[in-house]
Amino acid sequence: MSSSIVTPDRVLIVDKRLVPIDGEQFHFIQLQHPRTKQEQSYAIDQQTKTVFELIQSTRSHSSWFINDQHVLPDGSLYIITPVNIIFLLLPSLWSHARLNSIPLTKIINDSFKQLQLDNDFIFEKLQSICDIDLKKNLIKLNNEKLFLWIRDRIDRLKKHVEDEEHAFDLICEYLSDDIIEQCQQELKLHGNVRYDIPIGQKTSSTITTTVLCTLYLLEKRSSSSHANDKVNLSTNDQNVSKTVVDHAKQILFEHHLNASQSSSFHEFHRIQNKSDCIFAKRARCWNAPHWLDNISIEDNCERLLPSFILFCAFVKETSIDGYVIEIPHNDLTTTLEDFGQVFKQILRFLSDHDPAKRHCMSVSPKRIGEKGWVFEFDRITFFLTTFTPHYPETHPRYAHGSKKYCDILFQPELSFLRHTLPDDTPETNWTQPITSRDKIRVAFREHGREYPIRPTIYYPPSHDMIRPLSNDLDDVIEWWL
DSSP: OOOOOOOOSOOEEOOGGGOOSTTOOOOOEEEEOTTTOSEEEEEEETTTTEEEEEEEEOOSSOOEEETTTEEESOOOEEEEEEOOHHHHHHHHHHHHSSSSOEEGGGTOOHHHHTTOOOHHHHHHHHTTTEEEETTTTEEEEOHHHHHHHHHHHHHHHTTTSSOHHHHHHHHHTTSOHHHHHHHHHHSOOOOOOOOOOOTTSHHHHHHHHHHHHHHHHHHHHHSOOOTTOOOOOOOOOOOOOHHHHHHHHHHHHHHHHHHHTOSSOOHHHHHHHHOSOTTTTTOOEEEOOOOOTTSOHHHHHHHHHHHHHHHHHTHHHHTOOEEEEEEEOSGGGSSHHHHHHHHHHHHHHHHHTOTTOOOGGGSOHHHHTSTTOOEEETTEEEEEEEEOTTSOTTSTTOOTTOOSEEEEEEEEHHHHHHTTOOOOOSOOOSSSOOSHHHHHHHHHHHTTOOOOOOSOSOSOGGGGTSOOTTOOTTOOOOTTO
């Protein structure tokens, strides 16, 4: 007697309503994701007319063991979860049915028709957010209904997550940028959205920002600008030629080169050259304009804002690893807690002037101190590290003899991808370091500056931005309060 064993090539968590009968394969339909605009796999249970979305959760260097007999190389976990069809239809409604009533056929494309949902069912679903004329089969998006519906989604979801901001973040995974912005205004909500930019939406914003900053830099060259001058950065002009963009790029590189070769020595160079991090010495960092003691923190931030916007606009193209703000160590930074308040003011100023209007610091202070929050500017997320004269030689944040300045290093998470840094892990090969992460940890330990490693990779990033003198994970400098 022989038996055949089918070896799976995926591991899925599936609603039992979708489990195939008689070994049939799943039938997936490709639709545009409402936020990313990329092709996404969906399935439908025709009996209940429930639409499901296929979500892939993956980590590198992972696999599955199946029944202790087979190794499945794809270590991803595929989850098939219900999704409200309102999210799938909202992009078309927002684009075509906000001002005028239109036939239902105008918002349902050929791909969506594959779900085989009848018009009566779709009308029933959309009445939550639309005004519907059943006699004429016309439909119009009702903004008031829409935002009440989104408000209801958030209220339901926040019962199962940490707070309202977290719930809003999750809802934003299915909303376009302009709808998110309207939600923030209409519902007085703030989130910290960490999602990839929809395809085709980055170029015009980047070009406009670049040109504005280029004009600002050119103006600075031709005139002596006073410290208290305010810079008005408007992003309305979209008619920018390639010649102007190329010129903007040239100004960017020239400005960065001049800053790097400035006659005034930056203390951060000392930290960078003596750091135990194996990437530090060859990292390319852009220095912010020199911090002036005789003006306010806000005015100093105003001075550095154009260069920070420019840094973010081209960080992908220029392969720059970090942006450094160097603050004089004086009465405002007497203790680490004092420095934390200066640090908070800088982040808040940048957040308030975020071109992408994410305003990541506008959430509640409690949210900043929790898992899931991250500093973001112009849709770029950052890993922030600080070095100050407060730390002793045995501390991993030791400033290597720098006594005059406190340094804030903004590292785009893109930089870690560029250097192919392995996934974070609480495990370390101390005796035979293999990965670059192992080697960095071992190097810090060998030089007497071992940094504590958490037993989990899930923790609030804000807790590590300014480390306490004790270097104890249980001690936290709550700079955000």
